[in-house]
Amino acid sequence: MCPVRKLFAILLLAASTVSADDLTYRSIQSGPNPTGTPIYDHGIRGEGQIIAFLDTGVDYDSCYFAEPDRSRPPINTGLDSDNVDLSRRKIVAYDFLYSCDAFPGAPGCDDPNDPTAYDNTRHGTVTAAAAVADRGSTVHDYADGVATHAKMIVQDGGFIGGDNCSDRPGFGCPVNLTPILDQAYRQGARIHSNSWGDRQGVPSPLAPPTGDYSACARDIDAFVWSHPDMLVIFNTGNANGSPPPSSLSAPGDAKNTIQVGGTRDPMHFDDDYFSWFSLIGPTRDGRIKPDLIAPAYATLADGDFNVSTNNCNATTQIGTSYASPVVAGAAALVRQYYTEGFYPTGIATVANRITPSAALLKATLIAAARRAPYVAPSTGQVDTKPVPSYEQGFGFPVLDDALYFPGDRAKLRVLDVPLVSGLAEGENRVLRFNVHSGTPLRVVLVWTDPPGVPRGVSDPTPELVNDLDLRVNDPAGALLFGNEVLHPAQPDRLNNVEVVSVPQPLAGTYLVSVSANFLSLGPRQSYALVVTGDIDDGSARFRAVRH
Numbered sequence: 078m079c080p081v082r083k084l085f086a087i088l089l090l091a092a093s094t095v096s097a098d099d100l101t102y103r104s105i106q107s108g109p110n111p112t113g114t115p116i117y118d119h120g121i122r123g124e125g126q127i128i129a130f131l132d133t134g135v136d137y138d139s140c141y142f143a144e145p146d147r148s149r150p151p152i153n154t155g156l157d158s159d160n161v162d163l164s165r166r167k168i169v170a171y172d173f174l175y176s177c178d179a180f181p182g183a184p185g186c187d188d189p190n191d192p193t194a195y196d197n198t199r200h201g202t203v204t205a206a207a208a209v210a211d212r213g214s215t216v217h218d219y220a221d222g223v224a225t226h227a228k229m230i231v232q233d234g235g236f237i238g239g240d241n242c243s244d245r246p247g248f249g250c251p252v253n254l255t256p257i258l259d260q261a262y263r264q265g266a267r268i269h270s271n272s273w274g275d276r277q278g279v280p281s282p283l284a285p286p287t288g289d290y291s292a293c294a295r296d297i298d299a300f301v302w303s304h305p306d307m308l309v310i311f312n313t314g315n316a317n318g319s320p321p322p323s324s325l326s327a328p329g330d331a332k333n334t335i336q337v338g339g340t341r342d343p344m345h346f347d348d349d350y351f352s353w354f355s356l357i358g359p360t361r362d363g364r365i366k367p368d369l370i371a372p373a374y375a376t377l378a379d380g381d382f383n384v385s386t387n388n389c390n391a392t393t394q395i396g397t398s399y400a401s402p403v404v405a406g407a408a409a410l411v412r413q414y415y416t417e418g419f420y421p422t423g424i425a426t427v428a429n430r431i432t433p434s435a436a437l438l439k440a441t442l443i444a445a446a447r448r449a450p451y452v453a454p455s456t457g458q459v460d461t462k463p464v465p466s467y468e469q470g471f472g473f474p475v476l477d478d479a480l481y482f483p484g485d486r487a488k489l490r491v492l493d494v495p496l497v498s499g500l501a502e503g504e505n506r507v508l509r510f511n512v513h514s515g516t517p518l519r520v521v522l523v524w525t526d527p528p529g530v531p532r533g534v535s536d537p538t539p540e541l542v543n544d545l546d547l548r549v550n551d552p553a554g555a556l557l558f559g560n561e562v563l564h565p566a567q568p569d570r571l572n573n574v575e576v577v578s579v580p581q582p583l584a585g586t587y588l589v590s591v592s593a594n595f596l597s598l599g600p601r602q603s604y605a606l607v608v609t610g611d612i613d614d615g616s617a618r619f620r621a622v623r624h
Contacts, residue, residue: 100346101207101372102223105407108447108475109348115477116410117217120425123224125416126409127169128208128268129261130402132201133235134187134194135168136380139202140389141210141220142167142229147387150231152189155179156256158263163228167211170264171195171231174257187233192385197235199380203392204272205229206378207399208406212389220378220391223406230266232257254296254328262307267412268438270405271311272398274326287534288360293328298528301333301435305495305525305603308408308435312401313338313356313367319454322467324356329401330366332526332540332573335408335439337401338469339373345453348372351461351469353454355397358467361532362539363571365560368439368470369446371400371407404442407474411441414480420491423482436605437493440523443576444489444607445479446472463562464578471576479609487516490614492606499601500545500593508589508606511613512552518582518610520589522547522559526573527598539571543602544594547575552585568594582610 103111135142137150144150150168151160154176161170173179173194177186187194196202211225212218261269275291297309311329313336329336339352352373358366377399379392414420415437418429433441448464449472464472481489490510500506512518522545529540546568547559558568559575569575589608596602 101375101403102217102221104348105223105371105403105474105476107477109473115482116480119419119482121410121413121419123209123227123406123409124413126224126227126268126412127230127266128224128227128270128405128409129230129232129264129266130201130205130208130270131232131234131257132204132272133198134196134201134233135171135205135231136196136199136202136382136384136388137168137171137231138384138387139378139380140387141206141212141378143387149384154189156260158260161264163265165228167209167228168231169228172233172260174232174234187235192383195233195384196380197382199382200272200398201231201233201235202380203377203394204270204398204402205231207375208270208402208409210378220376222377223403224409227406227409230261230264232261254293255300258297258300258307258309262304267306267308268405268408269307269309270402271309271329272401274311274314274329288323288325288330288358288366289327289534290330290361290529290531290540291327292531294331295528295531297328297331298333298526301525302527305434305436306432308335308438309333310335310337310401310405310408312336312397315354315396316356317354319353320356322357323359323361325358325360325366326356330358330360330364332364332529333435335369335404335442336367336470337397337404338367338370339397339400340370340449340473341372341374342453343374343395345451346374348473349450351449351452352397353452361534362537364540365465365467365470365563365572365574368574369404369442370449370469370473371403373397373400375399375403404474407476408438408442410476411438411480419480420489421481423485431493434493434495434525434603434605436523436525436603437491437607439574440521440605440607441479441491442474443471443523443574444519444521444609445474445476447475447478448472465560465562465576479607486611487609488612490608490612492604494604496599496601496603499603500591501601502593502596505590505592510587510589510608512582512584512587513611514582514584516611518579518587518612519608520547520549520577521607522575522591522604524573524602524604541571541573542598543596544570545575545602545604546592546594547577548590548592549577550588551579552583552587
């Protein structure tokens with residue numbers, strides 16, 4: 078359980094005037110300087126997906142979230158979860174976590190009958206907009222989000238007045254994340270988006286983040302371990318200048334999350350640029366975080382502090398708060414790809430529908446990632462480090478780089494192996510397939526690791542509980558280890574994400590090995606494996622299973 082008194086700060090940097098979302102929804106599909114919308118073109122816009130947002134609430138009468146009849150969404154107070162209406166176009170449930178009936182007489186509690194109680198800072202409205210805002214037009218409209226046809230659950234942790242555990246009012250303290258995640262799960266969410274963290278570097282009297290593995294991080298890892306199809310996403314946090322190493326905020330730096338840093342800055346409106354203000358890793362125990370980066374500078378739907386005005390406001394904001402919901406929206410598109418049976422043929426097929434694990438979604442997004450080549454702090458533009466790095470993780474996800482459709486040269490092959498069929502300690506699984514030259518090859522292994530142990534910031538003990546290893550042998554006999562950019566010619570002993578990237582593969586037969594080095598908990602370990610490239614299956618038997 079998270080401690081009762083923890084600081085949860087939300088940092089919004091100054092607004093700007095540049096229009097952005099027409100670029101964001103395209104670049105997440107086809108890359109920086111995008112030319113098309115290949116995911117939308119195949120009818121994938123988030124249909125059938127539900128994302129939960131834990132933040133300051135949402136201005137539900139904004140035209141980007143409102144129902145045609147302008148009706149109020151189903152309301153739940155405290156941790157109740159019964160009121161859900163899946164027939165609504167956008168908000169299927171609105172949960173007041175700090176309601177006055179659940180906490181009678183509590184200072185700053187929310188009254189659902191007060192039209193000003195639904196988002197008293199606008200932060201929650203704007204972050205949710207990055208993922209799912211939809212004005213309802215037949216085309217992508219100004220300030221629409223990434224997954225325009227996805228639905229949402231609002232978990233409102235905001236205060237009308239001051240915040241009793243932060244000098245930055247607007248968001249309350251989650252005392253225990255487990256029942257909050259469980260509420261969203263019971264209401265149908267399988268993606269959980271968060272744009273907050275403890276000690277994000279402001280206000281100045283507070284100690285900066287340290288990339289620690291907190292009690293809340295343990296809560297998240299435990300929940301995903303017991304609910305393996307729940308993907309939890311966080312941002313890294315922001316700095317007012319170039320951040321020092323290990324400045325990530327918890328609990329987003331948990332093992333089983335996707336933590337997201339930023340691209341773009343006020344002088345470089347381009348996803349080839351890593352955001353100089355984005356907090357960086359490694360974690361306290363040396364793990365790779367963030368996992369991905371995404372636009373942290375965008376024009377998004379906004380609120381007006383009142384749900385009785387039928388507004389259509391938009392704003393341009395900067396900060397990693399907006400990067401994590403972009404990835405949540407991207408995850409909804411990837412999840413729809415699997416749940417509608419696009420894998421493996423690239424054509425929606427009922428017989429191929431699967432329920433993907435969080436590990437498979439994470440592995441697919443990482444398989445789609447490209448390195449952002451530049452960063453431009455005040456000292457001038459410089460090249461970024463090779464990925465994976467402690468600055469941008471595995472890079473910027475470009476969904477068309479991973480998701481296969483007919484006519485694509487690069488194929489997608491996945492294994493999504495549940496716990497009952499997972500690896501026992503000492504077991505090894507080898508896949509053999511043929512690779513054609515000319516297209517990059519990427520192999521991604523992700524597993525949902527059991528929860529670790531919160532420790533002091535000076536304790537470097539690894540949090541990894543069960544250790545799997547990824548090895549790839551190329552046709553010339555060279556052995557490649559996962560993440561070996563950070564530890565050449567050695568297996569990774571810290572991370573539950575391992576990647577082998579071969580930009581210019583040799584033509585011939587490759588061997589991919591997944592082995593269980595040690596298991597400290599449980600007789601078996603589940604995992605997801607994603608391979609992208611110009612490949613023939615050979616003797617490999619790739620499969621995905623229903624969870």
